[in-house]
Amino acid sequence: MSAEIFDGRVFSEKIYKSLKARVQKLKARGIVPGLAIFSTKGSLAAESFVRSKMKDSGKIGIVCRSVQVSSLGGSKNYARAIEATLKDKNIHALILLKPLPDGADIEQLESLIGPEKDAEGLSPAHFGRFFSARDFDEIKEKRLIVPATALAIAEILKGLKFPFKGKKALVIGRSNIVGNPAAHLLTMMDLTVTLAHSKTRNLRREVGESDIVVSAVGSPHLIKGSWIKRGALVIDAGTSAVKGKLTGDVDFDGALKKAAWITPVPGGVGPVTTACLLRNVVFLSERAFQK
Numbered sequence: 379m380s381a382e383i384f385d386g387r388v389f390s391e392k393i394y395k396s397l398k399a400r401v402q403k404l405k406a407r408g409i410v411p412g413l414a415i416f417s418t419k420g421s422l423a424a425e426s427f428v429r430s431k432m433k434d435s436g437k438i439g440i441v442c443r444s445v446q447v448s449s450l451g452g453s454k455n456y457a458r459a460i461e462a463t464l465k466d467k468n469i470h471a472l473i474l475l476k477p478l479p480d481g482a483d484i485e486q487l488e489s490l491i492g493p494e495k496d497a498e499g500l501s502p503a504h505f506g507r508f509f510s511a512r513d514f515d516e517i518k519e520k521r522l523i524v525p526a527t528a529l530a531i532a533e534i535l536k537g538l539k540f541p542f543k544g545k546k547a548l549v550i551g552r553s554n555i556v557g558n559p560a561a562h563l564l565t566m567m568d569l570t571v572t573l574a575h576s577k578t579r580n581l582r583r584e585v586g587e588s589d590i591v592v593s594a595v596g597s598p599h600l601i602k603g604s605w606i607k608r609g610a611l612v613i614d615a616g617t618s619a620v621k622g623k624l625t626g627d628v629d630f631d632g633a634l635k636k637a638a639w640i641t642p643v644p645g646g647v648g649p650v651t652t653a654c655l656l657r658n659v660v661f662l663s664e665r666a667f668q669k
């Protein structure tokens with residue numbers, strides 16, 4: 379048995395098709411959605427993130443601006459640059475990409491971004507609204523701003539012909555940006571979810587008992603292929619740089635022999651995350667002109 383390999387680039391085209399139509403409507407009213415990404419120089423994962431966002435933004439008509447923060451020096455200058463961008467009427471959404479430069483105060487900088495321009499859905503207003511939603515349909519209908527990687531994981535699961543209702547899912551990683559919201563979305567989708575983290579006692583056993591494994595750790599090859607339950611669905615959101623190459627959390631070759639479906643790194647969760655993030659940008663742009 380060899381697992382089917384999920385193609386995130388093909389999958390994300392479906393999302394872009396509907397986004398293009400929305401962007402066209404905005405442009406007809408003279409509005410061009412704008413995104414600003416603040417990133418730190420020298421991180422391979424961050425560079426790849428910015429490149430993919432710039433490329434895909436251009437494809438659907440969003441203007442994407444990259445701000446390299448190491449050149450700004452110090453938290454104060456960083457804060458000033460964020461504040462100036464927040465006042466810019468051509469920018470409707472903003473992302474602060476981690477890692478931030480040494481000495482930067484993440485919480486203080488993140489708190490500068492209000493919900494109006496928060497593309498990542500991490501501000502308390504978006505996060506609270508998301509966690510109070512009744513079900514997945516409400517998220518779609520109300521166009522809630524949800525952390526993009528978590529939403530990408532849910533969209534992938536929905537898009538595959540894999541019967542998931544009532545099944546056992548393991549989400550590894552409990553950050554607010556990926557693991558925690560992914561576990562919440564999967565619970566809303568009627569899976570029975572276990573949330574694992576660095577203090578989980580027997581990760582191997584948890585993996586082996588799960589029909590769906592979602593990994594969001596950032597530890598290359600943490601999950602061995604032999605751990606995977608036969609016929610499972612494996613969604614690998616982890617990205618680490620190993621000898622200059624992006625690598626996931628799962629031993630891909632090993633998992634291929636056991637799983638029914640697997641997402642590769644790169645080319646799996648990443649492109650769908652980009653599409654979900656740009657959807658947030660379009661939603662924020664639409665909201666800015668609905669008031």
Ligand SMILES: NC(=O)c1ccc[n+]([C@@H]2O[C@H](COP(=O)([O-])OP(=O)(O)OC[C@H]3O[C@@H](n4cnc5c(N)ncnc54)[C@H](OP(=O)(O)O)[C@@H]3O)[C@@H](O)[C@H]2O)c1
Pocket residue numbers: 423527550551552553554555556557574575576577578581594595596597600615616617618647648651652
């Ligand atoms: N594909 C994409 O588009 C995309 C987007 C965003 C992030 N990512 C990737 O997703 C990964 C996670 O990102 P993040 O921001 O959520 O990272 P994070 O904030 O560092 O969280 C990592 C999580 O993994 C857990 N963990 C660490 N070691 C573990 C172990 N040995 N066993 C089980 N759990 C362990 C941590 O547990 P504790 O809470 O106990 O410390 C933590 O909850 C990274 O590789 C990142 O690059 C990918």
